Amino acid sequence: MAELTDLGIAAIRDGVRDGEFSAREVAQAFIDRVAAAKALNAFLVETPDHALKAADAADAARASGDLKPMSGVPIGMKDLFCTEGVPTTAASGILAGFTPTYESTVSANLWAAGAGMLGKLNLDQFAMGSSNETSAFGNVISPWRRNDGGNAALAPGGSSGGSSSAISARLCPAATGTDTGGSIRQPAAFVGISGIKPTYGRCSRWGVVAFASSLDQAGAMAHDVTDCAIMLGAMAGFDPKDSTSLDLPVPDWAGSLSGSLKGKTVGIPKEYRVDGMPAEIEMLWEQGIAWLKDAGAEVVEVSLPHTRYALPAYYIIAPAEASSNLARYDGVRYGLRDLPDGAGLQDMYAATRAAGFGPEVKRRIMIGTYVLSAGFYDAYYNQAQKVRALIARDFEAAWERCDLLLTPTAPSAAFALGEKQADPLAMYLNDVFTVPASLAGLPAMSVPGGLDAQGLPLGLQIIGKPLDEQGVLDAGLAIEQRAGFSARPEQWW
Template structure:
């Protein structure tokens, strides 16, 4: 039997269903792998009992001849932004340390109902604010990858860095992520895995700790396109508890996978050829065009003229929404309470938030509060919303000429931890190719393409029309089949 931890979602599900191995054997193998990978710091909390209980339930169902569900017997990692009943949920922040919800997020409940089990809660950038997984109160996540000839700790990307690290290191077959401005796609690209942000509203936000409510969207991270399709099918669906949830049937994305792109047009946005983009990334983009041509697609040039304004607009809209959402963390109802001797209510608010929030979270709250203030609202926030509309209109015009868009996922490969800490603007530029699709609420996916001269993974991004996750997955599958990406990090942990 192959090493069980080398198997992905589909292989585990089908193997459990046909009796090749038991779900309990799978859960035990991954629980051991998680325990042995403490140096990655991918998990904030591990829940081996949850994984085993779900596995035993799957094995019992099989013994009774019942349907196991589309995730039956698959243990996964859960980003610690999703509320999990009876299990600490922190958003990687000191202000929520020790908070144990009495309820389950809609997305995690759907996964458990589909037969999945939980290996633990995955580390992330605090409140999902970051691109390197260095803002977590619980310490940096290490990428399992290293540059050739170097032992320097590398970034797994952010904010879903615990998710990307765990999947790439083979200590979880898949994991949930959330994407506000690239937080599924960028870490997927950095660690050589797949990740898809679905159309805004496709997955419920209920029970997910909010960062920027008009942008946040949950999605799957896994080793290949097929596994992402399966997991997204389990996660998606209408939820009356989320006012932004799409009241649409969930397509059978797994059954609809097809790498034949005959008759499809793939757009190449000229504005994405930006200064500072790594030459090897541009080369992989050219290779991606050839792969899609080989799959039968026609390559066409498109224009997204407002791309250069998307990133600054995002860093106004997202912090503005964050400053509003994070006002609820005040030391009154739950989480941290810092009450100095003789302090009044205002003093408690100030002390709690000063002690509970990290520097990056404070930075974004300050920016957000500033751009929403009376004297600056129209100058910043209103203008940013106008830019957001223009970015959406750019995509609409482009999709009149093509079925999907191919672009790099990131401007560079992964970088050493600590190398950009003193330069938040350069850190923010990591999301330059990811943010436009987020502002427009479009489905977008990163698929591993190749490794660079340092031996680090590079990803390609496919952006699709609203609700066309199938088209995105199919183009991703076409790239996956031609790239033949099978590189794995060498185990050092």
């Protein structure tokens, strides 16, 4: 039998159900692996007791014939989700010492489905970043290495870098992620796993530390498409506590999975062929087109003419919303308080925020405050919102000709830590392929397609119509079946 830590959600669930192993054996195997992987810095808090308690409940449920959809499956929880009695920091010093007295809706849904928590996963501070280098608790390291003999530590992608690194290193079979402009899809592509951002509103945002409220959306990250479908089904659902939550039934995505795309039309957006795109990315994209044709899809070229404005619009809207959301961190109610001797209220605000926020968070707060200020609101924020509407309209026009879109996930494979840190604009360009779907609130997924010349994973992105997670997952499965991606990092940690 394979190592228990090599198994995914479906294999663990089925193995526990069939009595091949106990849920406690699975939980202990992953707990031991997490404890031995400190070098990756993927976990901020380890919660073995939570994982074992859920495992014991799963074993008892098996004995009584009352298993749940994720009984026996231990997972990682991105430290953006509030977890009752377990510290939640959003990887920021300003939330030091904060332990929620409540549970986020998404995590509560997962516990209700039988999952257990191995721990809280590291991320870019307040989910702001594309490389997991902005965490107040140190960089997350990718388990991958280039095959050129160098030992440069690689970025696991961001902001869900702890999730991507932990799954790829087999520290957990799956993890939650959040995606504001690509923070599930880009890290998934960098480490050779699958990750799906559902339609905006599919998963509740209640109890998730906010970055940009009109963009933030929780999603699933796992080894393969089937596991993503199972986990997303457990996470999603209407929540009256979230005014943007969609009051719709959750389909059985996993049960309806099909790798056949007969009768489907896939669009290839010509604007995504950006200048300077590596030949390997272009080749993988062409291979992806061939795979979808083999699955029965018709392929057509489509135009999304406002794509080139997506990144600048995003980096106005997201910081604007961040500056508003992060105003609540003032040292008064919870988290860090820096109170210099003789300081007044305004001095305490300034000192607390100076000490608690990292450079990238401060940069985005300043940008956001600027574009919302008198005299610039119309010139920047309102214009960006108009561009966002045009981008959504582009997608609506494309859906008249096709059912899904296929693009690369990221413009490159994983880069070395520190390689782009000095140039924020170079870092922001990592989101060039993922941001448009986020602005339009569309479901989108990354699946691994192959390796580059240095042996690093490359991902393909599928974008779907609103609420068509099933179509996105089916296309992802079609690629997965044909790519046969089985590469994994050699253990060095």
